[in-house]
Amino acid sequence: VSAPPPGPPPAGDPHTPGDGTEPDARFTLANERTFLAWNRTALALVVAGLGIVQLLPPFPGVPWGRHALGVPLILLGAAVSVTAYREWRRTQTALRRSEPVPQSVLPRILVATITGVAALSAVVLLVSAVR
Amino acid sequence: MLPEDPEDLDPGLAAERTRLAWARTAIAFAAVGVVMLRARPAAGAVVLAATPLIWALGGFVSRRIHPAARARRLLLVTVAVTAVAVLAAVAAVLAHGPDSLAQLRGITGGPGHR
Numbered sequence A: 001v002s003a004p005p006p007g008p009p010p011a012g013d014p015h016t017p018g019d020g021t022e023p024d025a026r027f028t029l030a031n032e033r034t035f036l037a038w039n040r041t042a043l044a045l046v047v048a049g050l051g052i053v054q055l056l057p058p059f060p061g062v063p064w065g066r067h068a069l070g071v072p073l074i075l076l077g078a079a080v081s082v083t084a085y086r087e088w089r090r091t092q093t094a095l096r097r098s099e100p101v102p103q104s105v106l107p108r109i110l111v112a113t114i115t116g117v118a119a120l121s122a123v124v125l126l127v128s129a130v131r
Numbered sequence B: 001m002l003p004e005d006p007e008d009l010d011p012g013l014a015a016e017r018t019r020l021a022w023a024r025t026a027i028a029f030a031a032v033g034v035v036m037l038r039a040r041p042a043a044g045a046v047v048l049a050a051t052p053l054i055w056a057l058g059g060f061v062s063r064r065i066h067p068a069a070r071a072r073r074l075l076l077v078t079v080a081v082t083a084v085a086v087l088a089a090v091a092a093v094l095a096h097g098p099d100s101l102a103q104l105r106g107i108t109g110g111p112g113h114r
Helices: A025-055 A065-096 A106-130 B012-039 B041-060 B067-094 B099-107
Strands: none
Touching (some): A025 A065, A025 A106, A025 B067, A065 A106, A065 B067, B012 B067, B041 B067
């Protein structure tokens, strides 16, 4: 990555997060760490999904059980990563304009994911016990 | 007397925390690669090969880089994580051999499988 001199970014650059001035480096770094933490969460969702599909023994009587739990976890991992990038941009733009930092939707996505997977696990186990 | 914010002592601490966060992310990336190696050796090898790239991106933390370059660096991470998720989803769908298509029919409520 080349390091052009700092200064106002050229207009029309699709990668430049908004206008305004470069914020305190510590704010930029904190925003970056938040982005990285969400990406580790995304990777954890992917590895959990992979583990369920590939390492668990099949649920007796529920042949679709492992896929029903694992595949949505993996896809949500992708969604969390993409959303983390979009929110990093939004936050960086707000910092550059000295505006309040916008609220993140990621905690809600994570709560919905964990609740959904827990409920689905209960359904799979119940179906498996009944059969 | 100590300043109220410990970071006023040494702003480099924030950069160091960020470098560590990059290292943790690279390690998490490698962990996914190792798990993939088990079922899909080729896909796992690709993921492991991309790990040093993420580690290297952490080296730019304390340099003064153009805001657009900073954004591109993070976009690269998201592209890598999303690509890994797609690889993992394909590996998961294909898992357990020819039986897996029947299992998927089970998910979508299709006929022919209990």
